Amino acid sequence: MEQIYGFTHYSFFSEMSDLAVKNNSFDLSLGLADFDIDPNLKTFLKEAADFPTHHYEPLAGSPLLIESIIRYNSRRSNSIFLNQNQVTITPCATFTLYTALKCIINQGDEVIVIQPSYYTYGPSIVLNHGIPVYYNLENDFSISWEKLSECISEKTKAIIVNSPQNPTGEVWSPNDWNQLYELIKDKEIYLISEEIYDTYCYDGTEHYSAFLHPELQKRCFCIFSFGKMFHSTGWKVSYLLSSEDLTAKFRCHQQYISYSANSPCQYAIAKYLDIFDPCQNQILMQKKRDLFNELIKETPFVVEHITEGAVFQIANFRNISKTMTDVEFSKWLTVDKGVACLPLSAFYNSGNNSDYVRFSFAKNNELIINAMEHLRKNL
Numbered sequence: 001m002e003q004i005y006g007f008t009h010y011s012f013f014s015e016m017s018d019l020a021v022k023n024n025s026f027d028l029s030l031g032l033a034d035f036d037i038d039p040n041l042k043t044f045l046k047e048a049a050d051f052p053t054h055h056y057e058p059l060a061g062s063p064l065l066i067e068s069i070i071r072y073n074s075r076r077s078n079s080i081f082l083n084q085n086q087v088t089i090t091p092c093a094t095f096t097l098y099t100a101l102k103c104i105i106n107q108g109d110e111v112i113v114i115q116p117s118y119y120t121y122g123p124s125i126v127l128n129h130g131i132p133v134y135y136n137l138e139n140d141f142s143i144s145w146e147k148l149s150e151c152i153s154e155k156t157k158a159i160i161v162n163s164p165q166n167p168t169g170e171v172w173s174p175n176d177w178n179q180l181y182e183l184i185k186d187k188e189i190y191l192i193s194e195e196i197y198d199t200y201c202y203d204g205t206e207h208y209s210a211f212l213h214p215e216l217q218k219r220c221f222c223i224f225s226f227g228k229m230f231h232s233t234g235w236k237v238s239y240l241l242s243s244e245d246l247t248a249k250f251r252c253h254q255q256y257i258s259y260s261a262n263s264p265c266q267y268a269i270a271k272y273l274d275i276f277d278p279c280q281n282q283i284l285m286q287k288k289r290d291l292f293n294e295l296i297k298e299t300p301f302v303v304e305h306i307t308e309g310a311v312f313q314i315a316n317f318r319n320i321s322k323t324m325t326d327v328e329f330s331k332w333l334t335v336d337k338g339v340a341c342l343p344l345s346a347f348y349n350s351g352n353n354s355d356y357v358r359f360s361f362a363k364n365n366e367l368i369i370n371a372m373e374h375l376r377k378n379l
Contacts, residue, residue: 061089
């Protein structure tokens with residue numbers, strides 16, 4: 001495939017999804033929910049459609065939505081108290097990460113990426129003339145703070161963290177944020193914290209944002225996604241929390257790239273957010289996680305660590321094949337066995353082979369049941 005700045009032009013994520021469609025496979029490869037959104041969201045969107053005018057919202061975002069976000073975050077179990085100059089509405093999480101990097105990177109600056117990680121991180125750094133520095137989690141997907149510290153150099157400008165993490169499902173605790181701060185407190189290093197699965201933490205775990213750390217908050221771009229929260233990724237509305245100084249820098253760049261996000265959807269989300277119960281999100285997705293993990297026990301796959309958050313489960317496939325690479329296995333499972341997944345190596349810049357594949361359980365229960373039953377019978 002064509003290479004741009006050293007990265008594949010067409011992602012393996014899209015390739016596997018296309019392969020699933022072509023082979024009519026049960027598609028557990030991507031985290032796109034296949035179930036309906038709350039009817040209340042549709043009602044509010046219809047209200048917006050009936051407005052007599054449809055103009056841009058202000059650069060910062062709809063004032064109605066910003067106030068709703070402030071109220072919502074104050075109601076969290078781990079409350080985040082905000083003012084209007086710390087909230088910016090954006091088109092999507094990928095755009096937000098790219099623009100945050102644009103605010104802080106000069107040519108040749110290094111940005112640490114904790115792997116496995118989402119495939120857009122590296123290209124976003126390179127497109128902003130920075131240099132990705134990759135730190136690989138331990139075999140059990142824990143962090144070695146000593147090894148992470150070895151990745152920091154005089155050129156390090158930022159670290160990207162994703163919690164709850166895609167694909168491992170690990171969730172950062174207050175102690176993790178403290179450990180990170182100890183590594184960078186005497187250096188001019190920023191933090192980009194992607195927290196788009198914040199409403200999906202399981203077994204009593206509560207999401208703890210980097211923005212709650214009083215010192216990290218001063219140097220943090222904290223990214224959230226309404227698309228992930230409400231299973232409405234096509235609406236393309238996210239939001240950023242940052243200090244007032246960093247917010248001003250971010251908006252300065254955003255005005256020349258997207259200016260604003262989808263106006264009717266901002267109105268609908270603003271109205272809906274005031275009645276939204278994140279506990280229902282958590283309960284819904286934990287039931288799907290538990291259903292998936294109960295059924296996968298009837299297959300040769302081995303789940304070594306049940307995911308703590310997000311909407312993905314990693315499974316070891318070596319009981320099924322000792323010789324195939326994880327890429328070969330994923331394609332074989334999709335084409336020959338009728339269930340689509342992703343290889344864990346797709347989340348590493350090196351692309352090195354692994355023993356794992358990633359499944360998404362953000363699906364209708366019927367699809368999860370049918371896919372697992374299909375594997376039980378055919379593996």
